[in-house]
Amino acid sequence: MTDHQAELRKLWKRYCKASERWSEAWAAQGYTGEPPPRPPFPEELRGLCCGAKTRAGTPCKRRDLYASGRCKLHGGLSTGPRKTRTP
Numbered sequence: 001m002t003d004h005q006a007e008l009r010k011l012w013k014r015y016c017k018a019s020e021r022w023s024e025a026w027a028a029q030g031y032t033g034e035p036p037p038r039p040p041f042p043e044e045l046r047g048l049c050c051g052a053k054t055r056a057g058t059p060c061k062r063r064d065l066y067a068s069g070r071c072k073l074h075g076g077l078s079t080g081p082r083k084t085r086t087p
């Protein structure tokens with residue numbers, strides 16, 4: 001992965017954090033009145049794709065990224081609720 005890609009991924013994570021805070025603020029407001037200003041989507045991130053190496057050896061081109069900066073096939077999706085064993 002190039003340095004440029006790494007920078008973009010960092011930017012992407014920052015953007016995800018910012019929009020998370022935005023939705024929390026909006027929820028805290030009870031979704032009423034004026035919504036707080038949304039964090040702007042960084043133009044550089046347009047077209048950012050997953051970039052993980054596929055089994056074919058080519059970079060993944062999916063664009064449905066999660067906060068981790070990867071698509072759901074490459075570590076983006078949450079692992080779901082933990083199963084707790086009850087005796």
Ligand SMILES: [Zn+2]
Nearest residue numbers: 050060071074
């Ligand atoms: Zn992927």
